[in-house]
Amino acid sequence: MKHESPTAGSRCLADDDGQIVSSSVDLPRIERAVREILAAVGENPDREGLLETPARVARMYAELFSGLSQDPREHLQKFFIEKYDEIVLVRDISFNSMCEHHMLPFMGRAHIGYLPNGRVIGLSKLARVVEVVSKRPQVQERMTEEIANLLVEELDAKGVAVVIEATHSCMAIRGVRKPGSVCVTSAMKGVFRANLSSRSEVMTLIYGNSLGSRS
Numbered sequence: 001m002k003h004e005s006p007t008a009g010s011r012c013l014a015d016d017d018g019q020i021v022s023s024s025v026d027l028p029r030i031e032r033a034v035r036e037i038l039a040a041v042g043e044n045p046d047r048e049g050l051l052e053t054p055a056r057v058a059r060m061y062a063e064l065f066s067g068l069s070q071d072p073r074e075h076l077q078k079f080f081i082e083k084y085d086e087i088v089l090v091r092d093i094s095f096n097s098m099c100e101h102h103m104l105p106f107m108g109r110a111h112i113g114y115l116p117n118g119r120v121i122g123l124s125k126l127a128r129v130v131e132v133v134s135k136r137p138q139v140q141e142r143m144t145e146e147i148a149n150l151l152v153e154e155l156d157a158k159g160v161a162v163v164i165e166a167t168h169s170c171m172a173i174r175g176v177r178k179p180g181s182v183c184v185t186s187a188m189k190g191v192f193r194a195n196l197s198s199r200s201e202v203m204t205l206i207y208g209n210s211l212g213s214r215s
């Protein structure tokens, strides 16, 4: 079954797996821009090795920015009513995103925990939300907040904890050149913000026994 993305102005079609079939990304425009960049850095965009590059980069950007034409809320509409009042946690959701300051990738893992308030969603939906939010020009701090706020709003959860660990190419290959450094961001909502023991419970679930060695 195909369905239209509800995002305004989008012509994006996604199948049931959320895979982009066609997107509203303007491929020829990206191709022209990439040719322009190649010429601007002193390359010859017409030499054989570079002939296909603009089209290839355009297709890649359509994939990397596919989240712009999708609404992550879509994945949070089907929930189950369950009397489960313990923490639900999905750890190590791998993702890659694009730093909006340098247009270079950052990649890592997201850990999402929530304390349900009657509404429980399928675990894979959390990974879907990460996927949509990460496939946009991003900064890690905002991405962390966005995911947490989405869960608070759509699930009415008693608490939401999102922790993201990522390495940034823009720190590894340029500027301070510190490959291997990991940036950790967290967003704590509801009881995880208000209550220290709830927060340490969810952090222990996320990091397990390795917490001490990571500090």
Ligand SMILES: [Zn+2]
Pocket: 099, 100, 101, 102, 103, 104, 168, 170, 171
């Ligand atoms: Zn950057």
